[in-house]
Amino acid sequence: AQSVSQHNHHxxxxxxASLELGCNYSYGGTVNLFWYVQYPGQxxxxxxxxxxxxxxxxGIKGFExxxxxSKFSFNLRKxxxxxxxxxxxxxxxxxxxxxNKLIFGTGTLLAxxx
Amino acid sequence: xxxxxxxxxxxxxxxxxxLTVTCSQNxxxxxxxxxxxxxxxxxxxxxxxxxxxxxxxxxxxxGYKVSRKEKxxxxxxxxxxxxxxxxxxxxxxSLRAPTSGGNYNxxxxxxxxxxxxx
Numbered sequence: 001a002q003s004v005s006q007h008n009h010h011x012x013x014x015x016x017a018s019l020e021l022g023c024n025y026s027y028g029g030t031v032n033l034f035w036y037v038q039y040p041g042q043x044x045x046x047x048x049x050x051x052x053x054x055x056x057x058x059g060i061k062g063f064e065x066x067x068x069x070s071k072f073s074f075n076l077r078k079x080x081x082x083x084x085x086x087x088x089x090x091x092x093x094x095x096x097x098x099x100n101k102l103i104f105g106t107g108t109l110l111a112x113x114x
Numbered sequence: 115x116x117x118x119x120x121x122x123x124x125x126x127x128x129x130x131x132x133l134t135v136t137c138s139q140n141x142x143x144x145x146x147x148x149x150x151x152x153x154x155x156x157x158x159x160x161x162x163x164x165x166x167x168x169x170x171x172x173x174x175x176x177g178y179k180v181s182r183k184e185k186x187x188x189x190x191x192x193x194x195x196x197x198x199x200x201x202x203x204x205x206x207x208s209l210r211a212p213t214s215g216g217n218y219n220x221x222x223x224x225x226x227x228x229x230x231x232x
Contacts, residue, residue: 004156006156009154032213032218034218042225043118043204043223043224043225043226044157044204044206044221044223045223046218046220046221049218051216051217051218090156090157094212094213096213098213100145100162100164100170100211100212101159101162101172101212102159102212102221104149104156104157104158105156106154106155106156107156107157
């Protein structure tokens with residue numbers, strides 16, 4: 001069965017610090033990968049996605065993620081965080097062909113201090 | 115405005131008292147889904163529906179029922195709620211299943227329903 005691990009449950013950073021959130025998945029086949037963000041009191045929104053091609057994908061608001069197939073990882077990065085990035089971040093995996101199912105990680109709560 | 119609405123947004127109830135959480139979308143989406151979000155467990159899929167009258171179990175369907183009589187509505191029914199169903203519930207919809215056709219069909223999430231079962 002597929003699973004997604006996000007090892008950082010809570011992250012606290014100061015503004016302008018760099019961010020890297022880990023995401024590892026367990027599935028031997030081809031996957032589609034996603035990062036979603038949930039701002040306080042709001043619904044989930046897509047940050048970025050990887051289906052194929054360049055393993056370094058860029059999303060909205062300056063976020064990027066790198067797919068490293070050999071490590072089964074899809075880590076999220078941002079060079080300089082802002083207070084407005086305070087949110088919960090979810091990694092999600094979809095097994096290619098299992099069109100109906102996104103498997104979400106447990107989430108990482110990011111707090112950015114001004 | 116294209117949106118997914120859920121009602122109620124907050125609900126406190128008691129064990130065993132049947133309840134329904136409604137979900138409605140105005141985008142003519144075929145695919146709809148329910149998730150529950152719990153601390154440390156992330157989002158887990160309860161049920162999903164590929165189209166009208168087509169529903170299927172997700173990862174945590176026990177204690178829940180759904181129906182899809184109309185395209186726009188996908189209510190979540192708790193026949194006999196228990197305290198372990200205290201959670202934050204999200205409905206989502208997309209034109210088709212999330213990765214149907216090899217493309218991402220954008221998931222639109224509702225605002226969430228916070229349910230407490232005493």
